[in-house]
Amino acid sequence: MPKKIRLGILGGGGDSLIGVLHRVASFINDNYEIVGAVFNPDHEQSLDFAKEIDVPTNRIYKDFDTLIAEEMKLPENERIQVCSILTPNFLHFPMAKKLLDNGFHVICEKPMTTTYEEAKILQETLKEAGTVFAVTHTYTGYPMVRQMREMIKDGVIGKIHKVDAQYYQGWMNPIIHDKEKRGTVWRLDPKKAGISSCMGDIGVHAFNMIEFTTGLQVQSILCDFNYIYDDNVMDMDGTALIRMDKNVKGVIRASQVATGEENNLSIAIYGQKGGLKWEQENPNYLYKLNDPEPLQVYKPGHGYNSKLSLDGTKLPPGHPEGIFDAMANIYLGVAKAIRGEEYNSGEFPTMLDGVRGLNFIENTVASHKQGNIWVDMD
Amino acid sequence: MPKKIRLGILGGGGDSLIGVLHRVASFINDNYEIVGAVFNPDHEQSLDFAKEIDVPTNRIYKDFDTLIAEEMKLPENERIQVCSILTPNFLHFPMAKKLLDNGFHVICEKPMTTTYEEAKILQETLKEAGTVFAVTHTYTGYPMVRQMREMIKDGVIGKIHKVDAQYYQGWMNPIIHDKEKRGTVWRLDPKKAGISSCMGDIGVHAFNMIEFTTGLQVQSILCDFNYIYDDNVMDMDGTALIRMDKNVKGVIRASQVATGEENNLSIAIYGQKGGLKWEQENPNYLYKLNDPEPLQVYKPGHGYNSKLSLDGTKLPPGHPEGIFDAMANIYLGVAKAIRGEEYNSGEFPTMLDGVRGLNFIENTVASHKQGNIWVDMD
């Protein structure tokens, strides 16, 4: 019997970047085989793409409903076990729900849904289904992010007092500052992109990283947005003051007008005994600030790292791994969960991360719209 | 006739760090000679210190009032021309006021006064006096900070949309987390240290850097503090959302519980055409983010820098200069002003910087105390 998990793909065809990322990630640890897909709304294109990447075409379905219907007819040991949802955001919820209702495991791109309401419904659905559900907050897959989480859990920096996370990008700049473009692009149309651009797309990653690494939860939020132009209704930039449990305060900063920045996601956590800092664009360096000892620089693959971190490194120290490897680590964790093997809760972000992310996004909007007041997280 | 400006020093004796900084800065460009001083409240110690640093003792006065009285008796061409005020904060105002009233030029350590009210009085006094008044926001003296200011002024990054400044320190950590220490140290006693610790001591530098480099003014502030402990009444950490003129938003972050941080003051300004970033601990690097061109790294002493920047560099590229050189640049600017020579307004921070700093500090406290609401700057 083949050992590989039978993977279905929804979306991710053609030149889709997210498609490449997930496909490669699924291959990296020899755990998955793509057996079925709807790569594209156009069936012909879907078939062509399957041929291009050399996936058998017999289970390339014309649409999602057909995929469900046909796969359910197959014996369980042939049926798709887990589906990766890489479609436009508004399809995440209905697809995920139907997959769970039919007992499939799910790997869902972020944002998990377009509203918090949907997220909570999905959470209930998952309770019934009892399957494995992962949301691909990819950055949690980096070995040094995992190391950060484990060190904090082990009390290495002591009681936390301050958190600071940033996600700055500049690539949308030419769109934002062009009146015609900003009026027509789907990303700045709330009907298509959801209620928030900057916080919804990237701020939520910073939020997730804080909760992932500290193990604490954000309790309330005060947020201010910048729309930059009066004719623009989506946030291009925002800063959220946050309060976490145990009397911790912090700040989440996100911007899509940070000209020249690429994916400058960085996170700093300061505790009573030390600090930890990490930057996404140099993911293989974790800085441990000590007072009164010298700063230390942790790197992947060394024996001083935690098991969770080491499990996410394939080669010895000095061989840089990147974003594909981070996503692969998440797929590896999901594979363990699907097979019922033991795994660390840090190996992949779950439904709870998805739900909290949507809660965060809606609260930032609410806080801003009500005049920058404190809004409580559920 | 000696060319050097006759400098008086108030405070800065013994092991005073600020004393060394100002003294060295005054020497660096051959512009000043210390002719009189009250280095210490104890006259014997003052005299001893004068001998130690080889300053003639005949004009080491027993107290500030005597200094004024005796100096005013001297002919103008022998009298102290400018006094550097390096005393504890609460003495800045009365000393500065009396100096101005008597027609002296003043170089005043930061914070200029302990209240905004005093600052405004001082501002009026200066109008009458018509002398030169500098507040030593030292960081503005770095060549690459000056370059940043000039590039922004020249429109290199276009219309600004986002500012982000941080000042994180950790050295007070052992004090803050020790109940006995935090209850007794003068820095955490509002009667001695003023109404704010974190924002008053370091946040105000971040604020000043934003206004100095952008040429824009902060218009309103929403601030949240963290006192860390219930028995502590001084802010140890705070984040201020800011709104500037021309529809610019940003954030100022300051912390004294950022364990392991030294003087991590950093500033990022994003405009429509590019971004500029600078960090105090690596002061000789200015990062210019360009989209779609490669990042550029500006360094001091190169011909591509502005005159204002080049005037602050003494050696060719590749010879690192530091904080003493930055302060020396401020003293150089003050010397030009005292001599009536032409100088660039960026050469030293003025009364206005001092007044706005106090306005900022009081507004952060007001915003926090009133429940994190927006408070307007004057």
Place this chain on the structure above:
Amino acid sequence: MPKKIRLGILGGGGDSLIGVLHRVASFINDNYEIVGAVFNPDHEQSLDFAKEIDVPTNRIYKDFDTLIAEEMKLPENERIQVCSILTPNFLHFPMAKKLLDNGFHVICEKPMTTTYEEAKILQETLKEAGTVFAVTHTYTGYPMVRQMREMIKDGVIGKIHKVDAQYYQGWMNPIIHDKEKRGTVWRLDPKKAGISSCMGDIGVHAFNMIEFTTGLQVQSILCDFNYIYDDNVMDMDGTALIRMDKNVKGVIRASQVATGEENNLSIAIYGQKGGLKWEQENPNYLYKLNDPEPLQVYKPGHGYNSKLSLDGTKLPPGHPEGIFDAMANIYLGVAKAIRGEEYNSGEFPTMLDGVRGLNFIENTVASHKQGNIWVDMD
């Protein structure tokens, strides 16, 4: 007809790190399918490994000769097209030779052979075979290394005058300094590891990078080794002075006693108009030194990069890719060559790189043994 190239694997079973690297690299661009292998000298272990990574066991052969014999019986459209040789070094030559003799394409780990003599024989064999042959000098697959090559080719830094390459490692330190270990480990036994440890294993990468990026050839070498201990006969450290064509001089430095270094391969090329610097452990940064303009930092995925560089990047700027992606780029180039598609000569290192590498290694040893004299490359 499946589109994927039929790949055979020799070695790389079990915990082999090089095995993971090649296997993942072959998957990344959807171009290869593993159809046959001898993963391990022990057939049972080979079969077990095949099951573990879910490769069909029907073409897992008991040894290399059987693989050749059986594959040759298959119709050409089922037969393995290309074999990756990941075995111990001494097997590279006989395997590569027999594969070429039978018309297979070959991807060979480095060093291509154990002697220059063998390398030249292989070169002749390839001429007869006319197949595709790649040597996996993996670092040439990094997008910014490719960019460096293209920029130099385009004359961006002008006529080259100075090259400087370094490969420093420290991981062997505990072995080297332990008398018993260094006397027994295969890596320090010339019979098993070849005539050179430091230059043969890592110095040759630095050599290859210089020739790859500059397009120039090293003409003569003067080398000094350090064996560290009298009872050790393998070089642990060495520096080679080099002279290239067109009056260029430089230096290649390699060390296995650089305690604490991981894979610190770095290269600097200085031309009349500018300089270019790159470091393997931060592979996504290419530094362009300009005089009198500011330093520029090139990063992958931006439109300013060359086609060769962009072809090696899968995601937009700011998504770090690493060593697996670099190797995948080499596999991608080989796939194009096998399919007869157009490709850039920089897409994979060839037989010539392998031959020159062996020539270099033997010359460093010859130079050292003859008293650090100049030795000419062929």
Place this chain on the structure above:
Amino acid sequence: MPKKIRLGILGGGGDSLIGVLHRVASFINDNYEIVGAVFNPDHEQSLDFAKEIDVPTNRIYKDFDTLIAEEMKLPENERIQVCSILTPNFLHFPMAKKLLDNGFHVICEKPMTTTYEEAKILQETLKEAGTVFAVTHTYTGYPMVRQMREMIKDGVIGKIHKVDAQYYQGWMNPIIHDKEKRGTVWRLDPKKAGISSCMGDIGVHAFNMIEFTTGLQVQSILCDFNYIYDDNVMDMDGTALIRMDKNVKGVIRASQVATGEENNLSIAIYGQKGGLKWEQENPNYLYKLNDPEPLQVYKPGHGYNSKLSLDGTKLPPGHPEGIFDAMANIYLGVAKAIRGEEYNSGEFPTMLDGVRGLNFIENTVASHKQGNIWVDMD
């Protein structure tokens, strides 16, 4: 009696950069007062310069011989105690010799003399004179270089096996590549600049840093130069293989054609237990490589530093100091020596450093001219 040491200055007038560096350094710790000088060969210009920097003109002499003659007439407690020699290189020897013969202390710019022969004569002269003599290898004054020396002395990295030092510059590039300029500039005329350009001017610094930090001596040298052009007789670039005592090998690399480099002096020392790396352009960072522990970054002013390092830092951690502060540390050490106070031998480079520097320079030339053979240091 004034406490300050009476300092004489030879050279360093007008726009002299070295003049500023020494003058500021002498001021920084309140130890010196300039009482006499020959700033310039032209007496009028010398007087003008004295007025410009506000030094009394009564002891501004018309030439060096007059300075000696007149100062010797003064009572000892008024006479210049120490002279800083900042003149063109060929004057260093005769001035230093005559100063020593007359019992003055000397601070001499580098290179100490133009030949090794002169250096040895000076060494003998000093033995007779018994005064204090410092050569300003300025980089040894940086706190983190001093820390490196102390850590190595304390055995922190164990027995040394490998040293690697580099000094790369690019500023001469426009001169070198212009046939007319390179034929006329004094720096490329051996009669005026000495026998070596690149090794003599900058390579010798790298050499000095190795001996200063390791406490070991270079024993033999094999060097290759690059003149770049046939019509050029001065080395523009060179690499020296070195062998030190205790079986240590290493390499010194220097270049004046490293386009775009500023003062890229860097040094790496690897021992059995760890490595230490430092770069002149970021002088406040000392990297300690550990295997198997994380890299550590040492910074000035922290309690974990040695006394020698801490004595060279004036402010708490996080206040960057630079090249002026480094030179000031050397002047501070010289002041202690002149006053007969206790001092650490690392506080200033001595005659021995000067002598060894000249020995090194002549040996690099000898090795190159004789066909890149090993030449022994004395």
